Amino acid sequence: MDALEVLFARRSSGRLVAPAPTPADLQTILRAAAAAPDHERLRPFRFTVLSGSALEAFGEVLADAYDARCGAAGTEPVAAKRDKERTKLGRAPLVLVVSAVRRPSAKVPWDEQLAAAAAAAQNACLAATALGYGSMWRTGDPSYDPNVKAALGLDQADSIVAWLYLGSHRDGMTPPPNDPNLDGLLLPWPPTD
Numbered sequence: 795m796d797a798l799e800v801l802f803a804r805r806s807s808g809r810l811v812a813p814a815p816t817p818a819d820l821q822t823i824l825r826a827a828a829a830a831p832d833h834e835r836l837r838p839f840r841f842t843v844l845s846g847s848a849l850e851a852f853g854e855v856l857a858d859a860y861d862a863r864c865g866a867a868g869t870e871p872v873a874a875k876r877d878k879e880r881t882k883l884g885r886a887p888l889v890l891v892v893s894a895v896r897r898p899s900a901k902v903p904w905d906e907q908l909a910a911a912a913a914a915a916q917n918a919c920l921a922a923t924a925l926g927y928g929s930m931w932r933t934g935d936p937s938y939d940p941n942v943k944a945a946l947g948l949d950q951a952d953s954i955v956a957w958l959y960l961g962s963h964r965d966g967m968t969p970p971p972n973d974p975n976l977d978g979l980l981l982p983w984p985p986t987d
């Protein structure tokens with residue numbers, strides 16, 4: 795696939811199966827992520843690879859964090875929701891967590907550091923696509939949960955930008971390429987009103 799084909803071929807797959815990216819492919823995916831545009835080269839991104847038993851272990855972190863959120867809100871945990879938190883990382887054989895870490899800079903505001911981390915996440919998705927893997931970028935409540943941030947070794951001021959589910963498509967389940975349209979996306983300038 796050439797680069798433009800990869801851009802359009804990247805589609806989200808909710809369920810991915812083994813094989814996960816090989817160690818060599820994962821290295822390529824991580825290096826592609828680290829090649830993201832990055833103002834002042836602050837490297838404001840961090841990557842956490844969850845696979846094998848770490849997926850189950852981190853599922854317990856997510857379930858406990860759900861309990862704590864309920865406790866903080868004064869609500870009773872719902873068993874089915876707790877179970878979903880515990881098992882949801884199993885929707886792929888490997889999950890790559892992309893975080894943005896605040897770097898001190900007089901020149902590069904936090905928004906730009908977040909943007910660099912998001913670009914890293916997208917680079918990882920595109921590299922995975924180019925290597926023949928499926929991917930899906932997810933976030934959700936755990937991304938904003940202080941206990942989950944702490945479990946990843948992040949400061950509370952940092953941000954979890956993406957949970958990238960990576961793996962192989964099930965037989966016959968490779969999604970068709972994206973076919974975006976530009977309706978409503980172009981702002982004429984000077985404005986016409």
Ligand SMILES: Cc1cc2nc3c(=O)[nH]c(=O)nc-3n(C[C@H](O)[C@H](O)[C@H](O)COP(=O)(O)O)c2cc1C
Pocket residue numbers: 804805806807930931932933934955972
């Ligand atoms: C920052 C971000 C967070 C997202 N979080 C979720 C999520 O938690 N759950 C979900 O179903 N889709 C989420 N998505 C959207 C999917 O990744 C996907 O892009 C969308 O479903 C469109 O499908 P496509 O990627 O095949 O075009 C998120 C996308 C972004 C950029």
